[in-house]
Amino acid sequence: MLYCLAREDESHVRRERDLNGDIRVGVFGGTFDPIHIGHLIVAEIMRFRLQLAQVIF
Structure with a gap:
């Protein structure tokens, strides 16, 4: 799971x-x-480009 790289601000x-x-x-x-x-x-690139909250492996 890539959630650790996602920023968590509101x-x-x-x-x-x-x-x-x-x-x-x-x-x-x-x-x-x-x-x-x-x-x-x-x-991480796909999370950013698709504006996903998280990516699960």
């Missing part, structure tokens, strides 16, 4: 909600054996 969470007010969460599927910095970089 304005950031507000942007990460959809039009219904639901929190946006991404799922990054794969085996990740082992997980490495490349996986984390891709997940």
